[in-house]
Amino acid sequence: MSEIRYVRGDATAPQAKGVKLIVHVCNDLGGWGKGFVLALSRRWPEPEAAYRRWHRGRAGNDFALGAAQFVQVDPYVWVGNMVGQRGMRTGSKGVPVRYEAIDRALAAVGDKAVELGASVHMPRIGCGLAGGTWSRIEPLIAARLTARSIPVTVYDHGD
Template identity: 50%
Template sequence: MNKIHYLKGDAVYPQARGNIIITHICNDIGVWGRGFVVALSARWMAPEIEYLIWRKEGNNFSLGNVQFVKVTSTTSVANMIAQHDIIPKNGVPPIRYEALEICLEKIAQRAVELEASIHMPRIGCGFAGGSWKIIEDIIFKTLISKNIEVYVYDL
């Protein structure tokens, strides 16, 4: 079985060849602007623009859904809606693990179709308030178990 490859660097500059899917977590209220998305938008504007259009149109803009945005001939960004709102409520962080698992299952299907590797920061652990141990377990269940190469970047 594969493992998660932990790398020093920035997920917006993937350290691999071939087809690549960069994944990150978005909220379900249509707010873009803090955390990883700042670096993402500095590199490519399309993921932000498409996310805001998606929110405005409302087509499946809800927890557990994924929007794939092609940014180069071999690289796509996956906007995953796996965060409810942007602030904790009654001690519950915004991350929604069940939604994340659903999103990563959808990404796994796409990765298998494209023979793509997955690249991400430590998703869900910043403003979303998640536990990396729980998220890592979800990554193993949804991606690693399907022999998909996964790269996690730490700055």
């Protein structure tokens, strides 16, 4: 079992050799416009376009909490859009993050990483606008990814 590696830097510029899978959490409303997704869209238009198409076609596809979509953006870089957030705002039902959905999506990420022979890169998923806590997310990453010997790097944005 490998450990999660923490580094300062930009998760859209993964620091590793070989195939890299950058994952992040999306909401279930088709909204893309705040947080980490803006950095992704500045670098590559494809993940946003694919997510919006996936959401628009949701009546006939697997778009739902816990689903994951994988988009190749470079020969050695993929982006994983994980639906792990119900809505976009903290309200009467609490914060938008859904840990069970992130757990299910991370299981799919693990399968894709093994298939591609990829390392996984991410910001502190589910902890920004989604309102989650890292102490609840980190064990999910350990169970779904590092327990399978998939290298994981978490990026804390430096100033």
